[in-house]
Amino acid sequence: MNVHAPEETSWVEHAAQGDRDAFARLVDRYWDKVRRFLLGMSGKNHLAEEVAQEAFLKAWTALPTLREPATFRVWLFQIARRCWVDARRRSWAHLRVPMEGELEGKHDGPLMSILDDESQAQLQAALALLPTKFRAAYLLWTQEEMPYAEIASILGISEETARWRVCKARQDLVHTLTAYLHQ
């Protein structure tokens, strides 16, 4: 459910009537969320931004057809996911290659920078090794802290399946990152 229901619903209704300022507020609220989700899915920052732009543009175009303004978040992430699927089909950028140099970490000093790069590489590798459907469920659950009901709506699956996918994704991450966690 939309935690920002009162004001967000109003923005969605105005945006659906062609109010670009209202839509700009929605972009401010959801841009980072969508881009972060897409970055976790693709592992490439520039690709995440391109797909996010495409997703917001489609949402703007199709916003008058949205019947329930309160479901805007779910609807927007559905569009974002489909855009990423289309982008993955267009290119093989989704290949499970280490996202070296794409994800930026904290760089507090030369030593910390080296350690951060190594840690990020392992995290990126572990995330990239997750199956796509597990990764999507896990990212929505951990980044957006979405309930299973919304995750299920976005991915088009049942709530129990969404819970099982999140469970499996966390088990795989623990298994993959055991050495990293106990080094």
Next chain:
Amino acid sequence: MKCREVTYWLYSFRPRACWPADVVAHLQSCPDCRQVQADLKRIDEEIQQLTSAPGSASAKAHLLERVAKTPQAPGPAKPRAPFPWRRFTAYVVSAAALLLFGWLLGRRDAPEPTEDPKTIEVVREKLVDVLRDRFVMVPSSAERDLVAKLVQRNARLVQSATVKDRLDTLLDMADDFRTHVTTLLERGPRDQLPHAIELYRQLLNEAVPMQLQQAMPDERVELEAATRTRLTKLTDLGSAPLPAIVEEQRGAFQAATQKAVALLDRPPVVRPWERGESMSPMVALVQFAIAHSSEADALAKAERCAACVQRLTPVMMLVLSEEGTPRVELGQQFGEMIRFGVYQPIELATAKEPPQPVRDQAERILRDTAQSVAEMEKHLKDAPADVRPGLERALEATRKGWEKGKGKAKGKGKGLNEKGARLDHPNRGPRMFSVRAELSATPPIAPRPNRLL
């Protein structure tokens, strides 16, 4: 609670969720499960940090620029969905497959035909001959056989002295019809079946009951029983499977027989005779038998028989000229029909000084009959040698009767010669054989099967 059950809660639900008290108690007492909880918390936090790096500010600005240039979709209504060709095609293919399957199933379950379809010869090209500018229908082989038998029966009928003999002869004629109908049923042409059955019905309903009516009371019961027995036997037309339309004719024949049996003890109903009605050879022969059996007045009997003879004469000329027919016997019998069917009743009617109207009527009948006889005489002159005996025998058989009849009826004559032929007949002349020769040179017309029946 076991560690495995606790890890389920650890992996599936967030720490701030309402974990059961057992899970919380287990975590407090189990260091391994607490370690798993700590690892999961760390992974979640680090991955969240990994993807939370800020993006380029230009990307969002570029998005807003694109939004400013992009119009929205018109109206809240959903865009019209495209026609579901795939679903439509699937439905059509499924329906066609079901229809095909049903058709194949129906063909497999359909019973095999029990008999081969037989071509029924319904329309037969009838040969015609020209006799004195008249078209004469040439009877088929089956009809010729029946005509020959009916001539024989009629010759015997006119010479029968007792009711029993006449009744036997009429029943023999009925049996001839049964044989004829059986032949038509089995070999065709079946288009003649209704006509033959109707004549058979007339013979049984008019001639047979009249003979029983004329029988003496002491012999009637015996004759009626014998007639009933013979009629019952006539219903046997075989049991071979026939096409439905022909099966109806077999049923009609049997129904006519059963009706005749039922009407044996009732007064006969004789159809009134109409002068000048058109008669085929078989009709003329049946009417001759009915007239001779049912007509009580001698002059009326002679008149009706003379009319039948007139209709029969052209056909008899053809039959008597056909190879393979008993020409002499047929000629003899046809002459006897004229002698005993026409001349003898006239002799009886004019035996005792009849009134003038009777004499005039008798003379008219004689003149009409004389035309038929004169026709035979003319043809006799040009007939081939093998045809002559039949005609000679017919003329010989009529001569005695003619002499008697002419002697009684001759009064105010109208130009009859000694042989009874009218001298001023406009169309007299021996044309029959010459015309037959012309027709024989003409190529036959191919038969046309009628497929409507």
